[in-house]
Amino acid sequence: MVSKAQIQFIRSLDRKKERDESGCFIVEGDKIVRELLRLPVESSFRIRNLFGLEIWLREQEHEIINKPDQVQMVSEAELERMSLMKTPNQALAIASKPEPSTRNFNFNSDLLIGLDHVQDPGNVGTLVRLADWFGLAGVVSSMDSADFFSPKVVQSSMGSIFRVHLLQTSLNSFLSDLPQGFPVYASSLAGTSIYKANLTRNGIILMGNESKGLTPSFQNLSVNDLLIPDFSVGAGKPESLNVSVAAAIICSEFRRR
């Protein structure tokens, strides 16, 4: 039996305040909970509680055998009551958030993405997934960006959230504290074509807010503006590309070189 207090606690993790206070977040659904279970021991994510349907838990026997205190069998009705999803999917875990730290980064070699006020959780999740795909070392986001550990970001990252170093902090301070000469790039509507620009191995690629773009004060840093050329033909101009699409093109070009 899952207690009412447990269900209340789980549902409260939909809010950032509660996640920050408890240091926990929710991981939901068969695929992503299985990823969480299979993380290597050196991962900084820890499972505090794992709720699963009987049939699902049987399939994970091998992974859960050494976690007797955390695992709890639930009925479909119980899973539904604790779930934040429209269609609950077999398993739900409460995981502890890793301590954020800049020590995870090696500024001599690391390529990072910096998110400045990226508000849409779906975009933040997609950007984390993208950083994972292209082997970037981490994603640093401003305090006014969507929280990495909100349920929607976790879902849309498709598990990439476990494999990329994440740091939500004052982006301003982070950028000021960067080692001298660490390259800062920004996606921009004016600048050097991404296909011709000089791209270094290390650096941080800044992506701005979905409608307002980059905070003007960041543009005063010695930023290398990267332009994705517009090849459109005919009347009118297309709107700028969306933030995940622009980041994808830029990351791809960094890795192609």
Next chain:
Amino acid sequence: MVSKAQIQFIRSLDRKKERDESGCFIVEGDKIVRELLRLPVESSFRIRNLFGLEIWLREQEHEIINKPDQVQMVSEAELERMSLMKTPNQALAIASKPEPSTRNFNFNSDLLIGLDHVQDPGNVGTLVRLADWFGLAGVVSSMDSADFFSPKVVQSSMGSIFRVHLLQTSLNSFLSDLPQGFPVYASSLAGTSIYKANLTRNGIILMGNESKGLTPSFQNLSVNDLLIPDFSVGAGKPESLNVSVAAAIICSEFRRR
């Protein structure tokens, strides 16, 4: 005054069946309705009705002066009643859909995107916007993809829907009827690296369903599989990239060459 029947008709255009029967679709919001108003005369889109707040209509005086029969001033309350958006935004138009035709394409030079069962309207809209940005000639989609003229696709295309030739048809027949030797590409998890593949000027790039990928029968065509290499490091593998992100990387690479 807007009649009850008008409001009912407008709201019915949320459904594909009603759009197909009437040949109309809804264009909502200041920015995109302004784009519609400013389309060149050779555009195949026509405005049937335009509803706007007084202040908004005044700003568009120059564009609406020759459309006295179509334009109707509405109150905020009326706009709210007809709108399909959560926050109605100054103007709403009913536009007629252009006749779909393959004659819009020049197979000697055109680069196209083909959508096979891409279901999410946000993805379809983003893909149209992407095609516009990279100057592709058109987007061809299977009958089971999201309708180009659904309100969500129109919104997320940000007006690009007016500037790219769109054709929803049997993708199977379309591909069978292509001129001999017209190059067919597909985003794939196995194939030649996009960075090394031979990319032609013309062709169609097939993008598959969000979770199932490309229909197996299409893979039997003589398709050039394009792989976006996975640079991820550490334990586990990232999920495949989402369809818009993958298409963005592929289109960018075609245009870079």
